[in-house]
Amino acid sequence: MGKRLVLWDVDQTLLDIGRLGAEIFSASFAACTGLSEHAATRGPGRTDWLAFDETCLANGVDPSEEAFRRFTAAQEAGAEEKYASITGLGRVLPGVPEIMRSCAEHPDVVSSLLTGNTRRTAELKLAALGLDGLVDTALGGYGDDRRDRPELVGVARERVHRATGTSFTPDTTVLVGDTLNDVRAAQLGGARMVAAATGSASAADLRAAGAEAVFDDLSDTGAVLAELLS
Template identity: 45%
Template sequence: MPLIVLWDIDHTLIENSGVSKEIYAAAFKDLTGRAAVHPARTEGRTDRLILAGMFRDQGEEPPAWESIQPVLEAAGAAREADLARRGRALPGAREALAAVAAEPGMISSVLTGNVRANAQVKLRAFGLDGQVDMECGAYGADAADRADLVDVARARVRAAHGTPADTPAVLIGDTPRDVQAALVSGAHVVAVASGVHSADELREAGASVVLADLTDVAALMRHLRSLAHAAR
């Protein structure tokens, strides 16, 4: 049975070193003409929720998403060089992506709260974008709730690769929201304690498999192969 592998980006594959929050701050300023007093609250939220919450934290109603998205994308594109200079690919990320990409039957893409253009910026800044099928990913413009993104990705993979409707999916991410999105949508999850959430917090959220980071690629691949094998 094929296996759909969906990677979170920030704090799972890359460390953005504060650039993400600068992107949101710049988008807010471009939309309103003034600097935000309260910074964006992220922690696994989608861009739709992050920007809506940012506006409300400043005491304002958010504009229509159709007004926000192009401004957010422009802010992300303007900071790619900053991201490449200040950020980094996390330990094991490059090797783990390459291993999954090379594995027969595994379809590797992303499930991220970022809009697609900014997801591309973040992966391209570290040369990671060629290791995943970006066309099949699910992004922050696709839904407000992260759990809803799982079915978006499943549908895109099915359309592109002709996979069966019951093809298993696994989310790899660093926040309780990643864990909850997998549990709610019937996907598997590999939690990675490479962000602000501890291994204990991720287990408490419901993850049965928690890694300190992605450096043990062999162990990760054994687990992913076991998921594909169990679905046969």
């Protein structure tokens, strides 16, 4: 163990739950703030914390950490309530089970998550679509750990070091994601970036942003694994 730390984004990289995520966010924001009618904000690849703060500011609400913690509790409850809908309406993206299983079984790979979701929400999504058990979620970086996504890289590395005694570096850490914010997290957090053009960013945009490797999707297990281990 210990040659490569692979950190996976969740939404639009591993799975797609359509509008359910936005619906859960909106309902949770309303429950937390009392604003049943509110302006939404957009920004693929944001942490939940940053998305909450930006939505607060867009609606004249002063964001606070206490309010954010109430929001995350509501959001996680909403994800649990919508579990059946995630199972029924969500889908796993091409090649994902195969490449995740390859990493899970590889003796030189530590595999976890780096996502804007909270850990509980991410775990619910993975479980709903049969991807649970393929990563060690205790070792990841999540959207309620820090506001700024690049900081999650260090959070994950520290958790891995505490749990395993292995210290990973920018040269031995790889992020897998689909957004320009994922690329930014790799660049500023210190990691290599393997991108999948399965979200809103095109392959050309991801390359221009600085991703070292870009795939249309993760279906070519051998090629993706080779990039993760290179």
